[in-house]
Amino acid sequence: MVDAAPQPKVKVSVKDLAIQYGGKAALSGVNLEIREHEIFGIIGPAGSGKTSFLRVLNRMDEMTTGMTFTGTVAIDGRDVRAWRNLYALRSRIGVVFPLPVGLPLSIYDNVALSPRLRGIRSASDLDEIVERCLRRAALWDEVKDRLQSLGSLLSGGQQQRLTIARALSQEPELLLLDEFSIAVDPVTTMKIEDVLKELRSEMTIVLVTNLVQQARRLADRTAFFLSGAFVEVGKTEDLFTGPVTDPRTREYVEGRFG
Amino acid sequence: MFEARPINRQNQTIERIWRGVFLAMTLVLVIPVLVILGVLVVRGGPMISWAFLTTEPTNGMTEGGVLPALLGTIALVLVALIASVPVGVAAAVYLSEYAADNWLTRTINLAIINLAGVPSIVHALFGLGAFVLFFQFGTSILAASLTLAVMALPVVIVSTRESLQAVPMAFREACWNMGATRWQTIRTVVLPNSISGILTGVILEVSRTAGETAPIMFTGAAFFLPFLPQSVYDQTMALSLHLFVISTQVPGVPDGLPYGVALVLVGIVLLMNSVSIAFRTWLRGRKKW
Ligand SMILES: Nc1ncnc2c1ncn2[C@@H]1O[C@H](COP(=O)(O)OP(=O)(O)OP(=O)(O)O)[C@@H](O)[C@H]1O
Numbered sequence: 043m044v045d046a047a048p049q050p051k052v053k054v055s056v057k058d059l060a061i062q063y064g065g066k067a068a069l070s071g072v073n074l075e076i077r078e079h080e081i082f083g084i085i086g087p088a089g090s091g092k093t094s095f096l097r098v099l100n101r102m103d104e105m106t107t108g109m110t111f112t113g114t115v116a117i118d119g120r121d122v123r124a125w126r127n128l129y130a131l132r133s134r135i136g137v138v139f140p141l142p143v144g145l146p147l148s149i150y151d152n153v154a155l156s157p158r159l160r161g162i163r164s165a166s167d168l169d170e171i172v173e174r175c176l177r178r179a180a181l182w183d184e185v186k187d188r189l190q191s192l193g194s195l196l197s198g199g200q201q202q203r204l205t206i207a208r209a210l211s212q213e214p215e216l217l218l219l220d221e222f223s224i225a226v227d228p229v230t231t232m233k234i235e236d237v238l239k240e241l242r243s244e245m246t247i248v249l250v251t252n253l254v255q256q257a258r259r260l261a262d263r264t265a266f267f268l269s270g271a272f273v274e275v276g277k278t279e280d281l282f283t284g285p286v287t288d289p290r291t292r293e294y295v296e297g298r299f300g
Numbered sequence: 301m302f303e304a305r306p307i308n309r310q311n312q313t314i315e316r317i318w319r320g321v322f323l324a325m326t327l328v329l330v331i332p333v334l335v336i337l338g339v340l341v342v343r344g345g346p347m348i349s350w351a352f353l354t355t356e357p358t359n360g361m362t363e364g365g366v367l368p369a370l371l372g373t374i375a376l377v378l379v380a381l382i383a384s385v386p387v388g389v390a391a392a393v394y395l396s397e398y399a400a401d402n403w404l405t406r407t408i409n410l411a412i413i414n415l416a417g418v419p420s421i422v423h424a425l426f427g428l429g430a431f432v433l434f435f436q437f438g439t440s441i442l443a444a445s446l447t448l449a450v451m452a453l454p455v456v457i458v459s460t461r462e463s464l465q466a467v468p469m470a471f472r473e474a475c476w477n478m479g480a481t482r483w484q485t486i487r488t489v490v491l492p493n494s495i496s497g498i499l500t501g502v503i504l505e506v507s508r509t510a511g512e513t514a515p516i517m518f519t520g521a522a523f524f525l526p527f528l529p530q531s532v533y534d535q536t537m538a539l540s541l542h543l544f545v546i547s548t549q550v551p552g553v554p555d556g557l558p559y560g561v562a563l564v565l566v567g568i569v570l571l572m573n574s575v576s577i578a579f580r581t582w583l584r585g586r587k588k589w
């Protein structure tokens with residue numbers, strides 16, 4: 043399918059990124075590029091700095107006491123520090139958390155919240171967005187008859203898809219998923235994974251995962267973080283079978299670590 | 301296989317003992333409340349009548365009703381409510397939702413907690429200096445209510461802040477990540493889910509001010525007034541001060557009268573509290589998570 047593609051466009055470029063909490067280093071030495079319309083995986087053991095990395099991409103450091111970062115992170119070639127209006131930056135970056143967060147609003151309002159925040163008022167437009175996003179997140183059929191019931195009362199797996207629908211309602215250019223399947227059953231996980239594969243054509247996806255096989259199934263390229271250090275980035279398949287620059291990467295993906 | 305081992309039995313015994321201890325303490329707490337209420341009802345109850353609530357005291361306050369004091373207390377509490385709630389809630393929103401966790405915020409928080417511990421007579425003197433003299437409101441409902449409001453503020457702030465912080469952080473983070481501003485987040489998620497707690501705290505605190513005597517004594521409450529106040533710049537009678545006066549300052553007061561006044565005062569506080577409880581129950585029914 044892929045023609046002799048021109049050099050793929052870089053969506054996010056990260057140079058010498060280091061992240062600190064209260065002056066204490068949490069992650070350092072990150073140099074990587076995330077390409078447009080790819081699923082970019084990030085793997086690494088607990089505490090290696092994956093979530094912190096995502097928080098820098100949408101500048102949530104600004105909302106987090108003590109969190110600072112150095113180096114440059116550019117989205118579409120523009121330094122994330124250059125945004126004067128961070129709400130504008132965040133509104134185009136969807137985020138899905140490890141534990142699903144259905145806001146204590148109706149299912150409808152959960153998905154309509156972001157469109158409303160950016161000024162969409164017309165009921166028919168909102169109806170249309172809500173239905174489209176819920177369909178895309180593979181949740182529509184389960185909730186279409188109870189859109190007015192509380193989002194926070196859905197089951198965990200449903201709430202996680204609600205979170206994805208909410209992220210999609212932002213019409214994001216960048217979708218950040220942080221271990222989204224941690225509280226979700228395997229069937230739902232597979233459903234969501236299928237959704238992600240489709241979404242790739244519309245947006246760029248960063249997928250942090252604890253399941254190396256999930257990265258292998260989904261990610262085009264993958265970065266490996268290890269206890270606060272960026273180890274390497276490469277084609278996902280290469281990390282499993284190809285040449286790796288650091289032997290620890292292979293040990294990690296093969297599950298013989300320690 | 302699941303037989304109780306000695307340690308299990310021992311734990312169960314200890315569990316029962318603790319349960320008993322806590323129950324006993326609760327009963328100890330309830331007894332004085334019941335006794336007070338009982339005495340008030342038994343001795344003050346016969347005083348209460350429609351006429352008692354709707355006529356003025358007569359004959360050197362030894363006869364007649366409590367109307368001016370009752371209305372005065374209601375006016376004082378309402379004006380105090382109007383003055384303290386917007387400020388207190390806004391301050392709590394700032395401290396909980398906006399302020400960075402730095403030394404300044406911590407100092408302010410500490411100051412608020414200490415302010416809550418200041419004796420009411422000190423508030424009274426502050427109110428006298430600030431509202432009666434400096435702002436020249438004179439001894440008036442306005443000055444007295446503002447004094448009560450200042451006294452209620454720290455507690456309003458603390459209870460509001462606690463209700464706000466009971467809203468899970470994850471909800472805020474989810475909103476912020478969507479590009480919502482702090483205010484949008486507060487409006488759509490934080491306030492709707494803390495409003496019942498906020499209102500309960502506020503009403504409880506303000507109804508407490510209904511019983512205060514010292515802060516209003518120098519600032520706006522009168523010993524005896526033969527007329528009803530016409531504006532917030534007038535002095536007023538108040539139930540708490542009236543009770544103090546007829547119990548200690550006026551000769552020839554019939555035995556039951558102070559109990560009757562006290563019963564009206566307790567009744568009005570209970571009324572306000574039950575409004576807040578009913579409201580909270582109603583809101584809880586719609587609790588969102
Ligand atoms: N808000 C915070 N304040 C202080 N330290 C933090 C904070 N958040 C994260 N850290 C620290 O930063 C380091 C990286 O944490 P991070 O959450 O990014 O790891 P992670 O790779 O996402 O781990 P996990 O797989 O368990 O989610 C950890 O040592 C953690 O203790």
Ligand SMILES: [Mg+2]
Binds near residue numbers: 092093094220
């Ligand atoms: Mg994490």
